[in-house]
Amino acid sequence: MNAPTCTPRSKDEMARRVAADIPDGAYVNLGIGMPTLVANHIPAGRDVILHSENGILGMGPAPAAGLEDMDLINAGKQPVTLRPGGAFFHHADSFAMMRGGHLDICVLGAFQVSARGDLANWSTGEAGAIPAVGGAMDLATGARQTWVMMDLLTKQGQSKLVAQCSYPLTGIACVKRIYGDLATLDCTPEGLRLVDVVPGLTPDTLAALIGLPLLPPARA
Amino acid sequence: MIDKTADTLAEALGPVADGATVLIGGFGTAGIPTALIDGLIAQGARELTVVNNNAGNGETGLAALLKAGRVRKIICSFPRQADSQVFDALYRAGRIELELVPQGNLAERLRAAGAGIGAFFTPTGYGTALALAPDGTPKETRIINGRGHVLEQPIHGDIALVKAERGDRWGNLTYRMAARNFGPVMATAARHTVATVHELVELGGLDPEAIVTPGIFVSRLVCIPRETHA
Numbered sequence: 001m002n003a004p005t006c007t008p009r010s011k012d013e014m015a016r017r018v019a020a021d022i023p024d025g026a027y028v029n030l031g032i033g034m035p036t037l038v039a040n041h042i043p044a045g046r047d048v049i050l051h052s053e054n055g056i057l058g059m060g061p062a063p064a065a066g067l068e069d070m071d072l073i074n075a076g077k078q079p080v081t082l083r084p085g086g087a088f089f090h091h092a093d094s095f096a097m098m099r100g101g102h103l104d105i106c107v108l109g110a111f112q113v114s115a116r117g118d119l120a121n122w123s124t125g126e127a128g129a130i131p132a133v134g135g136a137m138d139l140a141t142g143a144r145q146t147w148v149m150m151d152l153l154t155k156q157g158q159s160k161l162v163a164q165c166s167y168p169l170t171g172i173a174c175v176k177r178i179y180g181d182l183a184t185l186d187c188t189p190e191g192l193r194l195v196d197v198v199p200g201l202t203p204d205t206l207a208a209l210i211g212l213p214l215l216p217p218a219r220a
Numbered sequence: 221m222i223d224k225t226a227d228t229l230a231e232a233l234g235p236v237a238d239g240a241t242v243l244i245g246g247f248g249t250a251g252i253p254t255a256l257i258d259g260l261i262a263q264g265a266r267e268l269t270v271v272n273n274n275a276g277n278g279e280t281g282l283a284a285l286l287k288a289g290r291v292r293k294i295i296c297s298f299p300r301q302a303d304s305q306v307f308d309a310l311y312r313a314g315r316i317e318l319e320l321v322p323q324g325n326l327a328e329r330l331r332a333a334g335a336g337i338g339a340f341f342t343p344t345g346y347g348t349a350l351a352l353a354p355d356g357t358p359k360e361t362r363i364i365n366g367r368g369h370v371l372e373q374p375i376h377g378d379i380a381l382v383k384a385e386r387g388d389r390w391g392n393l394t395y396r397m398a399a400r401n402f403g404p405v406m407a408t409a410a411r412h413t414v415a416t417v418h419e420l421v422e423l424g425g426l427d428p429e430a431i432v433t434p435g436i437f438v439s440r441l442v443c444i445p446r447e448t449h450a
Contacts, residue, residue: 055247055398055401069397071396073247090400090401090405092328098324099324130307130312135323138324171347171348
């Protein structure tokens with residue numbers, strides 16, 4: 001089924017939507033891939049401290065060409081910078097920040113998210129594929145809030161929001177909110193709750209696209 | 221007089237037995253102790269179990285050790301990368317064993333080894349395929365305060381290879397930026413810890429408030445000036 005009358009959010013629009021919800025003073029870990037775009041859209045005047053699993057707090061943007069230092073890289077192994085006030089620490093401390101509940105928010109990509117917030121984002125379980133998990137399980141389990149940023153449908157049109165994940169799990173009931181190209185949704189024990197939807201798409205059409213019932217938005 | 225400095229990599233490494241467990245610092249190429257790995261290749265130990273966050277990048281460092289056929293098993297969190305072709309080929313050919321560990325469990329299992337902890341319960345990985353032991357049996361679990369936890373075992377090294385920045389003859393170490401990563405944790409978790417530093421200073425030359433790895437955790441260190449080995 002298509003939704004011809006609506007325009008999905010672009011990656012940058014999704015990143016802007018995520019960034020708008022990050023409060024001033026938050027400690028945030030942005031996952032590899034699309035979530036790294038969120039850093040470009042933090043509203044001016046909001047002090048958000050970025051954590052990188054390889055031992056950085058106060059991570060800054062990519063350096064200017066020629067100033068790259070390969071001792072200062074992010075989780076995706078790309079060169080970054082350190083903001084004034086930033087700090088370095090070893091891996092056990094870095095993951096204590098996650099597991100210990102000190103990070104306010106992590107934003108991750110996903111293959112699948114279940115209506116109650118189970119996350120699958122590290123393996124498709126395909127035969128012959130080489131598995132890699134990195135810090136995904138630690139983040140999903142440890143951050144106070146885990147947000148997912150993803151297109152809601154695969155390129156083949158299948159819903160990535162599911163009643164039950166078919167891919168190997170990263171964490172159980174850990175996702176609080178999904179920022180999608182078509183809508184923003186909360187995962188609750190009762191199922192998915194609509195937060196917002198792009199113009200031109202009705203809640204009923206969205207529910208049909210993802211094949212799951214939606215709870216109406218909470219009253220503000 | 222305590223002088224842990226060694227003139228050569230071979231002297232610093234000492235004997236490494238076949239089948240040893242080797243903890244290798246580094247995250248990607250940041251903090252990877254390339255010179256010590258080259259020394260280990262020259263030393264010749266085989267059937268090694270290697271612990272690193274990754275499984276080698278490009279053709280140098282850990283990838284070179286894999287390519288030399290010295291590694292029986294790798295314990296890591298993130299083997300698959302754009303430039304992990306050496307590991308990928310060995311894995312697909314069934315010539316290397318992989319124990320995949322969530323990155324924080326890897327760090328904490330090393331920390332536990334260094335700190336004398338018998339084992340620990342962690343929520344990370346509970347209910348997932350990584351809550352299985354290498355032989356496929358479920359790891360012990362427990363519900364603590366309503367939350368599922370998995371019992372994880374420490375990882376002890378026979379030897380740890382660490383790339384640091386500055387050091388003194390007592391083995392005190394500082395690191396450089398995010399090249400620190402696993403180094404300080406691995407240094408505590410092995411019976412024999414060997415570090416390279418880019419600069420060797422006199423005792424007292426390191427700010428005691430800024431020493432990251434106290435020398436008690438370090439067995440030997442070798443100075444490799446930055447000019448000759450980045």
